[in-house]
Ligand code: ADP
């Protein structure tokens with residue numbers, strides 16, 4: 001029998017804010033365990049949560065960038081459960097009235113985006129376990145898709161696009177290794193032609209986007225094989241083991257009513273005013289897909305370049321600032337891609353200086369080779385190219401009379417090459433050009449030298 005795979009993703013994203021969702025503790029990653037905590041995020045009784053407006057703002061921004069409906073009235077709910085990473089035994093989340101509904105990632109529809117608080121992180125050692133509450137209370141967005149995806153590859157595409165959009169909006173850094181983006185993947189299979197969805201399995205513990213793709217690839221085959229053997233799929237949660245390349249049963253699935261959701265009595269509902277929404281709308285960033293197209297059209301870049309630059313918003317911004325004042329955006333892109341990208345964080349070169357360097361090479365004031373030298377010094381010191389060219393006495397000689405005198409000298413000193421050239425060995429001119437460069441200590445404009453030599457030697 002032929003089977004169709006159906007996938008829906010639940011993605012948790014830590015929102016980039018200075019402080020936590022309901023208290024003033026810092027959200028930074030990697031601090032000494034349990035040093036960014038207070039009675040609110042430790043779950044003491046009798047404390048009052050205070051909503052973080054920045055987290056609401058960024059969730060709405062994400063909703064707008066993904067084409068969601070922003071609900072003007074949403075509220076907070078308690079999701080009750082017992083777990084060592086949540087000592088107050090409930091998580092503040094949004095249940096029936098989330099901030100955003102609808103929307104899409106590419107062609108895959110979204111169900112909703114709601115806001116909640118992250119829980120603490122448990123560590124398991126040989127004989128003991130530890131809990132770090134620094135993460136507890138970090139603003140967390142849950143983005144839920146419709147069961148619209150049909151293959152592991154769709155999931156890969158979905159996550160790649162979603163991540164790009166969230167980074168472009170400065171909503172999250174989405175570093176999966178730091179747990180800033182975590183994906184639970186729901187997957188079922190059904191005979192082709194069947195409209196009813198199959199029983200689904202939820203996969204957890206994938207640490208990379210390609211890990212999600214691999215886990216789904218394994219799981220769809222496992223489910224198909226089980227059905228082919230006449231077995232049944234039971235709703236359960238399975239853990240992906242990256243090393244084994246397999247999924248293992250973790251637990252059978254809780255149902256929503258097990259959480260005994262009820263409205264959070266300590267927080268007011270969230271009312272999104274026209275003015276608040278308009279302000280967020282003004283801060284909306286261009287989507288990466290649109291930006292790639294614009295870079296191709298506006299600057300005449302190849303698609304490849306546009307893709308590389310847009311992959312990092314800061315790099316694309318840098319390119320646009322440099323290209324704004326340049327006649328040769330492609331040259332700017334080349335410098336960025338080949339020289340700057342591997343060490344972009346250490347870059348001291350201002351976009352205007354890079355444009356100036358490209359212009360100096362373009363105008364023949366310095367050679368391409370000298371350009372590399374100047375670039376290296378610009379990178380190390382942040383100085384302007386003109387200051388470096390001056391200080392190093394690098395300027396290229398483009399004065400035709402001076403170059404011609406050197407050409408004459410080279411011709412006189414190398415009668416054999418001249419004879420070769422005139423006998424039809426056109427490559428001999430390169431040797432003469434090399435002599436001119438040598439005589440000028442590398443400063444002659446090589447293109448000009450070539451032209452003058454050809455003229456002096458006549459023909460060809
Ligand atoms: P639960 O209540 O078990 O969390 P939801 O209805 O909230 O289930 O759906 C969770 C995610 O699973 C959503 O992304 C949804 O699109 C997806 N999903 C639901 N049913 C299926 C199914 N039969 N096969 C694959 N994905 C599904």
Ligand code: MG
Nearest residue numbers: 010144186256
């Ligand atoms: Mg769910």
Ligand code: ZN
Nearest residue numbers: 023025038041
């Ligand atoms: Zn706190």
